[in-house]
Amino acid sequence: MLETLTFEYFVRTIVAILFVAALLVLVVWAIKVRFKGKFADKESLIKVVQKTQIDPRHSVSILAYDNQKFLLASGPGGLALLEVQSPHAKTSDKFDKLLRKEIDNQGSQP
Secondary structure, eight states, X not given: OOOOOOHHXXXXXXXXXXXXHHHXXXXXXXXXXXXXXXXXXXXXXXXXXXXXXXXXTEEEEEEEEXXXXXXXXXXXXXXXXXXXXXXXXXXOHHHHHHHHHHHHHXXXXX
16 A cells, blocks of 8 residues: 655654764764874975966976976976976076977977
């Protein structure tokens, strides 16, 4: 026989839903307390100082790590990393060659 929707049935359903929701909140709270500090956002050792998108496929980023700065160039051909000693350091020949190579590769692509 099909049970008709009575007020008692409605109340039991609502209480059951609230019980499951409270149980879920309790489990999430317990997990949060149990693992407190283990997965917290800690101070990162590597920081992205600045990122510049050259075109949709190429970007240049300045990274800081242990009082040193690095220039990171990324593109479809891979990554290139250059250590910069000071903020006013001259560019090295390696970076100039890499930049020319990337410009040549970009110009030769259809």
